[in-house]
Amino acid sequence: MRNLTLLTDLYQLTMMNGYFKNGVDKNTVVFDLFFRKNPCQNSYTIIAGIEQVIDYIENINFDEEDLTYLKSLNLFNDEFINYLRNFKFTGTIYSVEEGSIMFPYEPILRVKAPAIQAQLIETALLNIINFQSLIATKASRICTAAKGDSVFEFGLRRAQGPDAGIYGARAAVIGGCVGTSNVLAGKKFDIPVIGTHAHSWIQTFETELEAFRAYAKVYPNNTLLLVDTYNVLNSGVPNAITVFKELREQGYKPQGIRIDSGDIAYLSKEARKMLDAAGFEDTTIVASSDLDEEVINNLKLQDAAVNAWGVGTNLITSKGCPALGGVYKLSAAEENGELVPKIKISENPEKITNPGYKKVVRIYDIENGKAQADLIMLDDEEININEPLTIFHPLYTWKKKTFRNYRIREMLVPLYEDGTLVYKRKSMKEICEYTKAELDTLWPEYRRLNRPQLYKVDLSKKLWDLKNEMMGQFREE
């Protein structure tokens, strides 16, 4: 495991030293990790990276090389360096499960820890969760557009560095992709790897037909041929069909073709006709050319005869929305031995935080199993599910909704209790099944690619009162 202890902003360390020097380092604080906006105009975000957060925390360790480096900065004295030498995370973290669907302003992780510890981990937690959640969500959009067709993640060469390729592939699979071209990600996370050959394969042989034959010889059971090196319909597909016939005569079942350029709608439909006419109705056509959810959506509208989509750059970088703006904000702090709610005021109402030690409750319709709304509450609040539950919009408070036949679910589960890992890791298969089940609880209206319906996230009355009281107090001052 890589030691990412120094994967933090310098100001975390200067603040830690400041708490240490001011004798407030052991004061308990609470931070919420949340985002204010779903990526890509989506109505939901798939949270991914929780397991890498665990890897990170388990491996926190300032080694001697780290400490020598920190000393060289001339910002920290030996007492603080010694403190770091023995640093261990002893806090409590609640988190959503890997692959959960969450909405703006909801705590995704809730960290309760001594100030000095909670501060250190902010940057890495955000780095990990922001990126994987972004890519899982982007992948989900692309899979929605593909309407059940297989989607493959092919973006490693354009990913923002090795980790972006590796963890991006993982997140893409959580978001619905069925495999990746990235071998290291395949090995690391036990996810299917996919790939056949490139144009360079064709070019290293004297003719396309010769190259196809050479490939089929080595992979007679997995012959998927890239047909656009010279000309798809005049050269690639006819040559592929020649080789497919040879395979058939030898008793093999050819797999199909891949088209990587040109007009995918036209070429795929023509190629389909040619393949079908030659008796290869059950071969696959894979498309892979600068695709994203919009392009796939449009190609589908024109009945492109594509069975599987290889998506690269636009998925792995989430082009158009390359960052999820997750933040980590103080919501409570110990004062004279008691945990006091904290709020961050801003001129911009969207940037005002929700104070206090909170939880998130999801309300499901018992009859159809669909998610109806979420409620952000204080942690000590209870819902009596034997009584109707009325929620209200936090700004337009006259907008109310009452649930009668409902069940509730607390979204945050224990990850760490007093420094001890208590979360059970899941296999990728389990995570993918979980995310699929999560998506099934959303009405299709929330999954529309353009202008989806907004999912309701309200505050409990008690939290709403607390927040308004604190905002009022601040204004008076």
Next chain:
Amino acid sequence: MRNLTLLTDLYQLTMMNGYFKNGVDKNTVVFDLFFRKNPCQNSYTIIAGIEQVIDYIENINFDEEDLTYLKSLNLFNDEFINYLRNFKFTGTIYSVEEGSIMFPYEPILRVKAPAIQAQLIETALLNIINFQSLIATKASRICTAAKGDSVFEFGLRRAQGPDAGIYGARAAVIGGCVGTSNVLAGKKFDIPVIGTHAHSWIQTFETELEAFRAYAKVYPNNTLLLVDTYNVLNSGVPNAITVFKELREQGYKPQGIRIDSGDIAYLSKEARKMLDAAGFEDTTIVASSDLDEEVINNLKLQDAAVNAWGVGTNLITSKGCPALGGVYKLSAAEENGELVPKIKISENPEKITNPGYKKVVRIYDIENGKAQADLIMLDDEEININEPLTIFHPLYTWKKKTFRNYRIREMLVPLYEDGTLVYKRKSMKEICEYTKAELDTLWPEYRRLNRPQLYKVDLSKKLWDLKNEMMGQFREE
């Protein structure tokens, strides 16, 4: 060092196995790594990541765990797995120097190696060079907008995974940033790290003034205070001035303030007046709020009183253009013991490759030292600098230009000779100085942020003839 041997697309391995099985694995091939478009509508690209390419190649090693995994895919037999067990890169690579300025279609790396080896490394090379070059170029644009002000890289929490933060910080510094908030990047590459405190520091104390005092007590020589937790002009700046006066009385020199929200133009100018009126004319104002080159440019046009800029998300993800589309294309291959030029034809003229074993020559004006044009040539061509040199546009061939008082420079230098590393690594300081000197060879017209002048990249007559002949041959077929 991390072993990234499996950081490749599966099709590289299936092709390698295919070459192996077809007995052409040892045939020498030549691949060029190049891009077709500068990122962000820039007119140049700063190449970064060469040293990480070296790290990657030096550490290529299929370990037993890798081999067990590959066997489990049921695509490769023991003979091939044994070959991989002893895999070593024995090829020759020429590359531009780290931090060089390059232009579309120019070979940045030229790999000459046995087919089986050249294929493996494609994906990692692209992954590394694409990302770091993208961020170095984006940083260069942002620094151009900042007109000599310091620019800090603050994006780790929004970077696309840990590596994107780490290598992105490195690339940002090559592109002109003077430091990063990322401690791990600072340690790894010996680049300045920067940071003071966050809003959470303020919030953990009962009042802003108390928080400022606590900070100044710990860092009396580096007191840079974040002034926008409550209200910049009514609270933050007056409190900062109070603490600055206390520091002054104790003989310390306060450093300045940071503004992280609100209208930076207005707030910085007002804050400047207040600081100056209190006798703190030489304090710094740092701005850091969703900045990029356009925002900085506009704030500068309104005389924002900002001395240093902290840029996060938009730099580290290169928002708006989050991928550089570098490619790796076959340009020559051994046939019957001879290296034969290869071309990739496409309906899209921009996608037709330049064939043959090539080099890049830059032509400088001797008098003013400015770069005049680049010429892509075959490797065995020579320029007699005692004679005038005439170049011509590859498409509009009547557009010609003749140089008389010029010097030339070959951009590609040896990185590997027959598998042996021959490139001398440079310190980050040397790289940054080199890149700065590179930028100084560009007329300002090429460095304009919007619609810059396009830099001339022509083909030598011999290369142009070869390319046209090969295109003609293909059309006849």
